[in-house]
Structures are given as C-alpha cells and as structure tokens.
Amino acid sequence: MFIASYNPKSIGDVLVVVLRPDTIQQKSEKKGNVVRIFDAESNTTLGYNFFGISTVLADLQGHGEEQLNQEQVDKLNKLLEENDFDPELILDANPKFVVGYVESMKEHPDSDHLHITKVKVDNDQELQIVCGAPNIDEGQKVVVAKVGAMMPNGAMIFPGKLRGVESMGMICSARELELPNAPQKRGILVLPETDAFEVGKEFNFVKGAELFVNKV
Structure with missing residues (x-):
C-alpha cells in the first residue's frame, strides 16, 4: 500500500505517506524533517511524515492525494537514507x-x-x-x-x-x-x-x- 497526501492549507508543508493501517499501539520517531510512525509491538512501519517537503518535491499539487511518480519516490527514499531510515518506499502505480x-x-x-x-x-x-x-x-x-x-x-x-x-x-x-x-x-x-x-x-x-x- 502506498498513499501520499499533501494539503498545505490544512496541515502545512507536510507530505503524509501511509503504508499500512493504524494499529492499537503505535509510536513515532523523528530524525531531521522526517517522522516515522510504526507499530509499537512489531516495529512495522505504518507511514511517514515529511516536513518541509516543498524543498524536496517542488511540483506537488497540494489538494489532497498526490499521485507520485517513480522519480519523486526515489527522492523520498534518498531523504529517508539521509536521515538514517530504511529506504523502504515502493511505488504502487496500479489504478485504485x-x-x-x-x-x-x-x-x-x-x-x-x-x-x-x-x-x-x-x-x-x-x-x-x-x-x-x-x-x-x-x-x-x-x-x-x-x-x-x-x-x-x-x-x-x-x-x-x-x-x-x-x-x-x-x-x-x-x-x-x-x-x-x-x-x-x-x-x-x-x-x-x-x-x-x-x-x-x-x-x-x-x-x-x-x-x-x-x-x-
């Protein structure tokens, strides 16, 4: 699963990426401008929040869901690596x-x-x-x-x-x-x-x- 959402009018310059549903007990860790949300028991990543994302992806639409391309996902994975996170984002380009x-x-x-x-x-x-x-x-x-x-x-x-x-x-x-x-x-x-x-x-x-x- 890969859902990306960007709505600067509501939550600021933050790209929200959802990989899995929320769990009952979850935690988060912040490194630089990246926050990882994960399941407290299994340590499985549930999603990421990328703050100040317009400095990395300048062409976002800003109206909710974003249909990212592979080049954009590659930039996000590079940002994860730069902040000592696993580059685990995999684009799902199939229509939803x-x-x-x-x-x-x-x-x-x-x-x-x-x-x-x-x-x-x-x-x-x-x-x-x-x-x-x-x-x-x-x-x-x-x-x-x-x-x-x-x-x-x-x-x-x-x-x-x-x-x-x-x-x-x-x-x-x-x-x-x-x-x-x-x-x-x-x-x-x-x-x-x-x-x-x-x-x-x-x-x-x-x-x-x-x-x-x-x-x-």
Whole structure:
C-alpha cells in the first residue's frame, strides 16, 4: 500500500505517506524533517511524515492525494537514507479506482442486509468485497475503490472485515465518488454498458461526471 497526501492549507508543508493501517499501539520517531510512525509491538512501519517537503518535491499539487511518480519516490527514499531510515518506499502505480464486474453474490451469514460479492477488477484479479447497498446484484458493472485508494472525502480504503468476513475494497456509490448531481440516496453506482467504462480499466472520473449531467 502506498498513499501520499499533501494539503498545505490544512496541515502545512507536510507530505503524509501511509503504508499500512493504524494499529492499537503505535509510536513515532523523528530524525531531521522526517517522522516515522510504526507499530509499537512489531516495529512495522505504518507511514511517514515529511516536513518541509516543498524543498524536496517542488511540483506537488497540494489538494489532497498526490499521485507520485517513480522519480519523486526515489527522492523520498534518498531523504529517508539521509536521515538514517530504511529506504523502504515502493511505488504502487496500479489504478485504485477501477471498473469492476460483479461475478457472484451471496448473503452474509451474520447479516440481513450485507452481501458477499466476488468482483473482477484489473489484471484478471478477483476481489471479495462485502457490500450493503440495496441495489447490488450479479452481472453489474461497478466502480471499485481498491485497497490503497483515497476517497474524495479523504477516507482511505484498507483491508477489513465486516462481521467476520474479509472485504478487500469498496463498491462505490456516485455520491461517495462525489460525481456532479449524484443521487443523494443509498445504492451503488451501476455503470452503463458503454465503451467508456470497460471492465478492468481505470475508472474515468471525467466520463463519470457526465452520467448525471442532465439530472438534478
């Protein structure tokens, strides 16, 4: 997992890099302008905060999630080495919002409204995703926020369990994707059968913005 976020208006000139979900007990250590956050029990790195990052990466957008390239990640790893940290950052360039296909669905054994789905995404990968939307069904084309995605509202998608069942991502609603004129009600976005939304491809937010253009 590799999520980078930069929002100088809210938290200053700090790049936040998340590698793993938070744990119950965690600690941090600061060396120079770099803070490492880690699990207190296992010492596994959870993420880094890079202070004064504009002096290292001058071309950040500053609006939340940053899609870094390999050259930028290499500069961050060099900064880690210079501050006696392991250069452990590995870029994940795979798209995090993809068009998926609901191949199967069954009832959750411990819920009257949750469903366990198998969803085909990119790279011929099949994900198990627990979904509570009332309109979910087999055979649908949907938008999947994979593990490692940052939602438009800043929420991060981590591996999880819903009532004991593993869920590796989220099937999104138009409202959660913050598409213009999105219906303000429960229910996932079911994509139309057009070439603009091909199963396994990255979800096109520009085309998605046109889905409700004539609706209020």
